Amino acid sequence: MPPNQLYQYSLIGALLRGICADGLPAQDLLPHGTHGLGTVSELDGEVIILDGTVYHFPSTGMCSVQSLNPSERMPFALMTDFQPTKTAPITTPLNATTLFDIVAPLLGRGQNHFLSVRVDAVFSVMTTRIIPKRTSPTAGETLADLAQRQAVTTITETKGTLFGFWSPPYVAGIGVPGFHLHYLSDDRRSGGHVLDFRAETGEVQAAVLRKVDIELPETEEFAELAVDVPEADAVERAKGLGQ
Amino acid sequence: MPPNQLYQYSLIGALLRGICADGLPAQDLLPHGTHGLGTVSELDGEVIILDGTVYHFPSTGMCSVQSLNPSERMPFALMTDFQPTKTAPITTPLNATTLFDIVAPLLGRGQNHFLSVRVDAVFSVMTTRIIPKRTSPTAGETLADLAQRQAVTTITETKGTLFGFWSPPYVAGIGVPGFHLHYLSDDRRSGGHVLDFRAETGEVQAAVLRKVDIELPETEEFAELAVDVPEADAVERAKGLGQ
Numbered sequence A, B: 001m002p003p004n005q006l007y008q009y010s011l012i013g014a015l016l017r018g019i020c021a022d023g024l025p026a027q028d029l030l031p032h033g034t035h036g037l038g039t040v041s042e043l044d045g046e047v048i049i050l051d052g053t054v055y056h057f058p059s060t061g062m063c064s065v066q067s068l069n070p071s072e073r074m075p076f077a078l079m080t081d082f083q084p085t086k087t088a089p090i091t092t093p094l095n096a097t098t099l100f101d102i103v104a105p106l107l108g109r110g111q112n113h114f115l116s117v118r119v120d121a122v123f124s125v126m127t128t129r130i131i132p133k134r135t136s137p138t139a140g141e142t143l144a145d146l147a148q149r150q151a152v153t154t155i156t157e158t159k160g161t162l163f164g165f166w167s168p169p170y171v172a173g174i175g176v177p178g179f180h181l182h183y184l185s186d187d188r189r190s191g192g193h194v195l196d197f198r199a200e201t202g203e204v205q206a207a208v209l210r211k212v213d214i215e216l217p218e219t220e221e222f223a224e225l226a227v228d229v230p231e232a233d234a235v236e237r238a239k240g241l242g243q
Helices: A012-016 A094-105 A141-148 A220-224 A232-239 B012-016 B096-107 B143-147 B220-224 B233-239
Strands: A006-009 A037-038 A045-048 A053-057 A076-080 A087-089 A114-130 A151-168 A176-186 A191-209 A211-215 B008-009 B035-039 B046-050 B051-059 B075-081 B084-090 B114-130 B151-167 B178-185 B191-208 B211-215
Touching: A012 A076, A012 B035, A037 A151, A037 A176, A045 A114, A045 A151, A045 A176, A045 A191, A053 A191, A087 A094, A094 A114, A094 A176, A094 A191, A114 A176, A151 A191, A220 B114, B012 B075, B012 B143, B035 B151, B035 B178, B046 B114, B046 B151, B046 B178, B046 B191, B051 B191, B084 B096, B096 B178, B096 B191, B114 B178, B151 B191
Parallel strands: A006 A211, B008 B211
Antiparallel strands: A006 A076, A037 A045, A037 A076, A045 A053, A087 A191, A114 A151, A114 A191, A151 A176, A176 A191, A211 B211, B008 B075, B035 B046, B035 B075, B046 B051, B084 B191, B114 B151, B114 B191, B151 B178, B178 B191
């Protein structure tokens, strides 16, 4: 795939609808880029892809990141061939607000394009969550249901890499408006879906994305359950925020 | 482009925001397929692409369909390499409702994928509209504003081709949920954006689309004006319905 395009498999609205039993084999995701994020079948934890390697935080525990089996199914994933067009040292304390201030100049005032963002830093605070695996698919539990019993962890003084995307508001139903970030520590022992962070030193890299390829699942569950535009607060709950 | 994928340039939300001065040169649209629809700079009329030829109904009059200048800018367009997987003769009176009944089996119950649809028929009734060209871009008139003074025409007993797409509800902000159809008569004298139709004989062809490539404009107007998810009734008004 050409650099700095976004490849998306399925829809955030599909996860919110509980469409997460089946998906794209992990090995079919890698041709679409070098960096990304996602989840695995039955929402069993969190996935981050850095420099072409897929890391999986299973819902059974924080300290057991592992490479994902190439045949493992991913019901939702985002990928990009990340080639940053902006690189900046961290000079003032970095959090989600100041991170956006740094990368926003890549967008025009309309903020209608997408961004990919990577931060390599020592994080003084890093709060992540890992979604518990769905144990009763037939009960139709959705991402929002599972997020109610997510495992939230805050660690301090952690060196690692945060990667993810910023999406414009009009993606509601297809993607997550705003930042969607995952984290992996350098020692490969901690990480997950990022809820909050702070860093004083390190580096921010980013690129603007103007082409979005959406691949819709050919799975039976996707064909059978209607996906609608979710309410904004359902997305916030699924992201683990605004509860 | 591989068959039966949807290529989309810009967003319906951008048209609704009045982002329509600039766009993709018509010649850059053709590599993305054989069939499609769109509009031109300042919303000067309606465009339909059939079998690789771009037809333009300028807002100056119905009876003057013309080939589009290859350098003409298109602020919004949809294209597909149309290779129908379903073909059916018209056996009962065809309108938008019965057309959906015919093509819906290509979707699962969830109706989450997209469809391309072509109808070749003698239409007993065909009602189309042509949007008037925007004359005051600096006043920021939007598609919904212009739709208030669209030229609506109903013709009877017209032989021609209707082509367009059906999109699922979650595309709000990016595309038009439901049918978005344009028409061109065989004599190349009438057509435009379809508001209503009826046919008793002819043929329906359709295909399901599972991959959507969205290209976001690199134009200054797109970079500067924020696109949000439009209200459903704004989309209906822009489609020329529900006024």
